[in-house]
Each structure stands twice: as C-alpha cells, then as structure tokens.
Amino acid sequence: MERGTSQNSPNNLVALGLFVTTSDLPPYPANREYLSYDCSFDSDCRWASVGGTMDHWRIARGEPDSLLWLAATGTMQLPREPFVLIEQRGNPVDALMTDEIRCQKGSADLSFIYWAIGSADLEICLTDVNGERFNCTGMLGSSVMPGKVFLKIPEIQKPFRVMISSNNLPGVLIIDDIRYDASTCRRGTPPLPPPAPGVRGRGIDIYGTLSEITALPVK
Structure with a gap:
C-alpha cells in the first residue's frame, strides 16, 4: 500500500499508532x-546503535x-515484536551498525523489512572499521510500505562494517528481521589475499540498481 503521510510529531509514538514500550538497544x-549477524532483536546479535547522538535505536515491544x-x-x-525503531526530530541520529x-x-545477501513514517528514509552503506563510508545505496525513497530490502554484496577482502543510516528528517523508522547470509572470516584468520597480478578483482561495489534494492511490498 502507499505510504502514509501522517504529520504527527515523532515525539508522540501513541499518535502514530505505536502503542509500544521501548528500551535501549544493547x-x-x-x-x-x-x-x-542475523537479528530479530529477541536475543543478542552483532548490531548496535552507533553515533553518540541524543536519539538512539531502541527495542520495541507491543502491538501497534x-x-x-x-x-x-x-x-x-x-512488525513482529520485538523490533527496533528510532525517532527522528530533524537532528542527527544514530545509525544501526554491525561490529567489524x-x-x-x-558474495552475501543482506535483507530486512522496514517501515518509514513521516519524512524518514534510510540508506545502506558499507564502511571501514572506523565508520567511514565507501559505498552507499542512496536513500531508498520508497512510497510503498512495508519495504523489503534485498541487497547483494560482493566479496570484500578487508575488514568492514554494514550501516543502516537515516536522512535525519522528522519521522520514525522501524526495522525488523535482519538477515546477513554470508561466509565471514573469524578473528585469528587473515583477510583474503588480493587478486594475483593480471587478475581482475571483484571489487567492493554494491551490486544491483536502486530499483532492485528499494522497498518492495512483502507478500
């Protein structure tokens, strides 16, 4: 269905239909x-609220x-409880981010379901270990909710992180059921070697066009 255009303040979760209780994402x-790295937020996982702003990602329980x-x-x-949400008031907010x-x-597949309320929007980025972005999808800008993101990530031969970040505009973002289907290197094992001379590497670009990774209605 088409995305709603509620003008309620994101400070008022009840006004937005979110009769939920929230707690800090650990x-x-x-x-x-x-x-x-899979995360349905009912147990510990490798995603956290990162950025040190006033507005953090929170775990929500209850049915709107x-x-x-x-x-x-x-x-x-x-969304199926528990899920995570962040309120945006027009100022910078935290990102939802993996550890290293x-x-x-x-290649790997990253997927999740999301809802965006008000003017809120999100993008997915790959960053270095310090959080510096080196590849992003751009804001998804979908008018259809809920959105289902499916992103193909090619082989990456160095340490990195995955970040879900917002546009900081007033609204609320809700995310559920993150899946990262990948074979990753464990601590104590060296990163993958670079391609041999004369052999073209696969690079670190995110595969797919924006139309392939923007929100799709969940069936």
Whole structure:
C-alpha cells in the first residue's frame, strides 16, 4: 500500500499508532564473536546503535493499534515484536551498525523489512572499521510500505562494517528481521589475499540498481 503521510510529531509514538514500550538497544555483547549477524532483536546479535547522538535505536515491544498504524504507514501489516525503531526530530541520529566484519568470502545477501513514517528514509552503506563510508545505496525513497530490502554484496577482502543510516528528517523508522547470509572470516584468520597480478578483482561495489534494492511490498 502507499505510504502514509501522517504529520504527527515523532515525539508522540501513541499518535502514530505505536502503542509500544521501548528500551535501549544493547551495545555489542562481549561474546559477539560467537553470534550471528542475523537479528530479530529477541536475543543478542552483532548490531548496535552507533553515533553518540541524543536519539538512539531502541527495542520495541507491543502491538501497534491497527487503524492508527494504517493511517501512519499506509499498511495494515505490523512488525513482529520485538523490533527496533528510532525517532527522528530533524537532528542527527544514530545509525544501526554491525561490529567489524573481518572479511567476506564470496558474495552475501543482506535483507530486512522496514517501515518509514513521516519524512524518514534510510540508506545502506558499507564502511571501514572506523565508520567511514565507501559505498552507499542512496536513500531508498520508497512510497510503498512495508519495504523489503534485498541487497547483494560482493566479496570484500578487508575488514568492514554494514550501516543502516537515516536522512535525519522528522519521522520514525522501524526495522525488523535482519538477515546477513554470508561466509565471514573469524578473528585469528587473515583477510583474503588480493587478486594475483593480471587478475581482475571483484571489487567492493554494491551490486544491483536502486530499483532492485528499494522497498518492495512483502507478500
């Protein structure tokens, strides 16, 4: 369905149909080396709220009111609790980000479901270990909610991170069911060697055009 155009303040989650309770998304756990990058937010995983701003990603529990949710998002489909959300008030907000991925063997698939309320929007970036971006999708700009992102990431031969960042405009972003299907290097194993001389490497560009990775209605 078409995205709603609710003008309610993002400070008022009840006005947006989000009758939910929230708590801080925990930092990266100490045992993260043994955890998955898949995340449905019902247990520890390797995603955290990063940026040190006033507005953090939070874990939400509870079921939004269906009619108010429809008015805010343009869809009756609700996220499955728990999920994560961030309120945006027009100032910089935290990004949702993995910890360091030492390297990625072969291509990988990144997918998740999201809802954007108000003027909020998001993009997916690959960054170095310090959070400096080297490849981004650009803002997805979908008018259809919920959005389902499916992104093909080619082999990456150096440490990197995956970041979901927002446009900082007033609204709310909700994300659920992150899946990162990849073969990654464990700590203690060297990154993949560079291509041999005369052999073209696969590079680190994100595959796919914007139309292939923007939000699609979930069936």
